[in-house]
Amino acid sequence: MNAAMPDAIRQVTHRDNVGLSKDGSAVVIIDQTRLPGETVYLTLRSPEDMTDAIVQLKVRGAPAIGIFAAYCLSCLAGQIPSTVYSAFLSAFRKYKAALAATRPTAVNLSWALNRMEQTVLDHSDKSIAELCRLLQQEAIHIHDEDAAMCKAISEKGLTLVQDGDGILTHCNAGPLATSRYGTALGPILLGTERGLHFKVFAGETRPLLQGARLTTYELSRAGVEVTLICDNMASSVMKKGWIQACFVGCDRIAANGDTANKIGTSGLAVLARYYGIPFYVLGPTSTIDRACETGDAIEIELRAPEEIRELYFRTPIALPEVACYNPAFDVTDHELITGIVTEKGICRPPYTQSIAALF
Numbered sequence: 498m499n500a501a502m503p504d505a506i507r508q509v510t511h512r513d514n515v516g517l518s519k520d521g522s523a524v525v526i527i528d529q530t531r532l533p534g535e536t537v538y539l540t541l542r543s544p545e546d547m548t549d550a551i552v553q554l555k556v557r558g559a560p561a562i563g564i565f566a567a568y569c570l571s572c573l574a575g576q577i578p579s580t581v582y583s584a585f586l587s588a589f590r591k592y593k594a595a596l597a598a599t600r601p602t603a604v605n606l607s608w609a610l611n612r613m614e615q616t617v618l619d620h621s622d623k624s625i626a627e628l629c630r631l632l633q634q635e636a637i638h639i640h641d642e643d644a645a646m647c648k649a650i651s652e653k654g655l656t657l658v659q660d661g662d663g664i665l666t667h668c669n670a671g672p673l674a675t676s677r678y679g680t681a682l683g684p685i686l687l688g689t690e691r692g693l694h695f696k697v698f699a700g701e702t703r704p705l706l707q708g709a710r711l712t713t714y715e716l717s718r719a720g721v722e723v724t725l726i727c728d729n730m731a732s733s734v735m736k737k738g739w740i741q742a743c744f745v746g747c748d749r750i751a752a753n754g755d756t757a758n759k760i761g762t763s764g765l766a767v768l769a770r771y772y773g774i775p776f777y778v779l780g781p782t783s784t785i786d787r788a789c790e791t792g793d794a795i796e797i798e799l800r801a802p803e804e805i806r807e808l809y810f811r812t813p814i815a816l817p818e819v820a821c822y823n824p825a826f827d828v829t830d831h832e833l834i835t836g837i838v839t840e841k842g843i844c845r846p847p848y849t850q851s852i853a854a855l856f
C-alpha cells in the first residue's frame with residue numbers, strides 16, 4: 498500500500514515524518530518499519546499505540562522520538578477529563594512516565610518530555626484549555642527548533658568535507674530520524690543541493706537494518722550516490738582509501754564526549770582511527786547530557802533476542818534456544834572522536850572543556 502501523506506499532517510507541520518493531525522487530537526507518523534517498500538502513515542490517539550510506536554521503532558532516531566513524544570503529550574493532555582489543575586498534572590505525569598519508559602538511551606526523549614512538563618508547571622494559573630493550547634505550541638516549537646538545529650549542523654558539517662569525498666555513515670541519522678536535513682546526513686543532503694557530489698557508504702546496521710532500509714532510501718531519493726555495504730565490510734572500504742570521513746549521529750553525549758549511538762558505531766571509530774580517517778559525531782545540543790560524566794553512566798537499551806534470531810528472515814536463522822545479546826547502542830570513547838558537530842559549533846578535544854563552553 499502506498500498511502501499519500503494525509504492533508505492534516507501537511508497543514509500542521511509541512512514535514513513528513515512526524516506531525517499533529519489538523520485538529521490536534523492525534524499524532525501522525527510515517528511507519529518507518531514499512532519503509533522503503535511501503536509508505537504508510539499511522540494516526541495514533543491512544544497512549545498504548547503511542548508507546549508501542551516508539552518501542553517497535555515505527556518512529557525512531559533520537560530527535561524524532563523527542564518530537565514525537567512531545568506531540569503525544571500534547572494530544573494526551575487534551576484527553577484528560579479533569580478541569581482541576583492538580584488532577585490534570587497527575588494524569589499528565591502518568592502519560593509522561595509511560596512515554597519516558599519506552600527507550601532509555603536517547604536523551605532527547607526525556608529532554609522533550611521535561612520541556613512539556615515544564616510548560617504545565619510554569620502555567621499553573623491557566624485554565625486547562627489554555628494549558629492544552631500552550632502544550633501544543635511547545636511541541637511545535639520543539640519540532641521547529643530541531644529543524645533549525647539540523648540546518649545549522651548541516652552547514653557546520655559541510656565545512657569538514659570536500660567535493661568528491663567518500664563518507665561512511667552508520668544507522669540512519671537523516672530526515673526520518675529528525676526534521677528536515679537530519680544530522681549525520683545533513684551535510685551530505687545540503688552539499689548535494691548545492692551541487693557537490695559525495696560518495697556515501699551506508700552500513701546495513703544489523704540487526705534492524707536502519708542503514709539498508711532508511712539511509713539508502715533517503716539518500717537515493719535525494720540523488721546522492723550511495724553504496725550499501727554489510728557492517729563487516731567497513732574496514733575493507735577504508736583500507737581501499739574510499740572513505741575520507743565518517744559521519745554518525747548520536748543518542749546521548751556525555752560531558753566528556755563519550756557518545757552513545759547505534760550498536761556498531763564504536764567499532765567504526767576504532768577502524769577509522771587505525772586508517773587515519775576523521776570520525777565525526779553530529780547532533781544537536783539536546784543530545785548532550787551533562788549530567789552523565791562519562792559514557793559508563795549511559796544506559797544501553799537491550800532489545801528482544803528475536804530481532805537477531807528471526808526478524809527480516811523468511812524462516813528463523815538460528816536455533817530457537819540460542820542465547821542472544823542484543824544491545825541497541827554502544828558508546829564510542831571520546832578519544833576516538835575527531836569532532837562533535839552541534840548547531841552551536843564544532844567541539845574538539847578536550848571535550849570536557851569544549852562541551853561545557855557550548856552552554
Ligand code: MRU
Nearest residue numbers: 557558559668670674746747759
Ligand atoms: O534504534 P534507532 O534506530 O532509534 O537508533 C538511531 C541511531 O542510532 C541514530 O544514529 C541516532 O538516534 C541519531 S538520529 C539523528
